[in-house]
Amino acid sequence: MATLQGSTLEAIKNNQDQLLDQWINSLESNGATRNLKEHELRQQTSGFLQLLANGLQQADDATGNAEEVRRFLEKLSASRAQLGHDSHQTAYFIFALKGPLFSLLQRVYADQPALLAEQLLVVSELLDSLGMHTVRAYQITREAVIRRQQEELLELSTPVVKLWDGVLALPLIGTLDSQRSQTVMESLLQRIVDTGAEIAIIDITGVPTVDTLVAQHLLKTVTAIRLMGADCIISGVRPQIAQTIVHLGLDLSSITTKANLADALKLAIKRLDVGDSARG
Amino acid sequence: MNVNVNQSGSLAVRVEQDVVLARQQARKIASEQGMRLVDLTKLVTAVSELARNTVVYGGGGDMDWQVIEQSGRIGLRMLFRDEGPGIADTRLALTDGWTSGSGLGLGLTGARRLVDEFDLDTAPGQGTRITITRWI
Amino acid sequence: MERIPILQMGEFLLVTIQVDMHDQLALNLQEDLTDRISRTSARGVLIDISALDMVDSFIGRMIASISGLSRIMDAETMVVGMQPAVAITLVELGLTLPGVSTALNVERGMQVLRKRVAGR
Structure with a gap:
């Protein structure tokens, strides 16, 4: 060459x-x-x-x-x-x-x-x-x-914040797709381990619609949190969303729900005071 | 679609202890390929279920593993094969809660939910071949 | 034969699972635990699985059995320290362990057990 x-x-x-x-x-x-x-x-x-x-x-x-x-x-x-x-x-x-x-x-x-x-x-x-x-x-x-x-x-869309000693909150805003639900779930679970928080509140006030997939993801997250030994409250369930959930025939009876974040926090603090937040 | 095999190997799955070895092998390959922890845990759990089925229901067999590449994606593919009695009703076998043995009936259906691709190839007297794939 | 050690702490039993268990080992543990509960009249059992990087349906079933058996023998079982990835996988697998009590770690689990036992 x-x-x-x-x-x-x-x-x-x-x-x-x-x-x-x-x-x-x-x-x-x-x-x-x-x-x-x-x-x-x-x-x-x-x-x-x-x-x-x-x-x-x-x-x-x-x-x-x-x-x-x-x-x-x-x-x-x-x-x-x-x-x-x-x-x-x-x-x-x-x-x-x-x-x-x-x-x-x-x-x-x-x-x-x-x-x-x-x-x-x-x-x-x-x-x-x-x-x-x-x-x-x-x-x-x-x-x-x-x-x-x-x-x-x-990461920006999944901010996990500490609300109280032992209480974490995850305010969800916007539409949840499968990938985002997964990231949200994993980061919340990891934060529970890192902080030793006993109660996690998932606030869905800012979520416009809940379809079957999102509802199932929520259900799975709550179950996984329980398996780890912490507790979960879902707050901000608006009437339309409640109707959708019932309409879809999903059983959320095992989940604690509250109308808004303030009520959820009140309940969380009460549970911490009682001191038996472990599940079962 | 072209599938390239980057790496491959095989492992005997004959006795109960081999189930542990199969899990460890799957974990090793998956972490070498940089699989995320949650995905890795799902894959290893699926391998555990299927390897146990191979021992308990198939009377022992083998696990062939491959690191594959397809349209730029890397994935792990495992084939569990045995020369056992096979499964007569595959639809029933893939129903939650159904079991021919003493298990919870979550082995096959559970494993299927933990991976991206699941293929069951079996017939009475023909043994069982199950292929699973998890993409990274 | 290979065995997982069981520690006695007052009226509680503590098991820390640190090895990748094969099925027989899991069955042995189940047997040993029920045996120890009956011999020591333990009121509670803590199973620490924080070192386990995987729980499949077999181990899950063992945990559920221990929990059910101990309840019949008047002892509470607490499963503590399950890793997030393990919890997510178990849920996906379809194994939600209803009726099994859980806590974040051994210390927390011990607190709850004390409270529950005192309340009986």
Whole structure:
């Protein structure tokens, strides 16, 4: 396989400033510098060019051991993803270097057409593979960001609060789907273990509708809490929801329900005073 | 759909103690694959139920396990197979509370609720093959 | 033969299950416990399962049996320390252990047992 000639690397090194100017111009005219500070861009472009020249010199192989270059690009992609650049803008960082580099090679190998063609191909393949690598890295970062946001959203929607010594409350707001019900149930159960709370109140005032699935999830949560040795009260059961539950033919007779959170807390404190909150 | 097998193995399930070994094996593979604790507990419990069935009703058999990959998802798949008497009425066997032995009748139905996929393949005199899958 | 130790604490018996039990071991425990209740006239039994990372229908059935048997022999059984993942799995399995008393931990279970025994 053809490799980059020493003379090519030499040319890159000797014409760094000119390459950089042209590269940055191309980036700017294509909107790939949005939200970027001037000095950051300078640092990134010159850093990459430096690495490219060094890495390739050592590696001696266009696609091979340019490990450092790759790591540099992964960091770059991550910062771009966080700045809100899209994958196209991120990849353009690499592709915009092609023009300036090609015209440089044309000048250097003006009288050696065979070598020019070969070197153009090598440079082109190298930049393409680095560009693809950048896109892949960008994708991975974006996915990580999305995953983290999803988790944060789930956590935000399931706040378990301590209401009293030994009493936890879980105010549910919004529609419950299967996945959210599961997260809610698990975090409440874990908090019971962590805090040693004897009574948990699940407040469903903010839940617009209860269907069979949600009602069953509630029932399972209450049962699991009882198995662990704590107690559960459901509060905020509005008339429509009570009707739905009866209509669905679900048996909630084993569950303590209260009209609102205040009544539930009152009952919880009373039970704690009696001191026999263990179930059975 | 293409299913890739990343890892696989087999375990004899002949005597009662093997049920414990089957559980431990399932736990080891599942935690190596990074399965969440609740999902892992469900899988291990299902394995325990099915391995016990293999010993008690199937007269002993084997558990084949696989770590599989399908459309980017990783999952654990277990096959419990025995050469026992088989099950005549599979619909009845998958009814809560029904049992041919002295158990609670929750083995098969319970195990089915604890996994994502459940496949029962049996006939009188033909032995029993149960495949379960839990995705990560 | 392999056995799970049973500790006596006053009028109560304490069992801490720390091993991955095979079925025979569970049956032995059931037998040993009923035997000890009758010999010591214990008024209560605490079964600590906080170290158990799985309870299947067999172990669940053993727990329910111990609870029922001890009640007949005038002793209360408390199952304490069930892990969240275990509780969720048991419910999904369809085993809700009605009639079995539970508490968060040994200390809490002991308090409740004392109160109940005193009230009889």
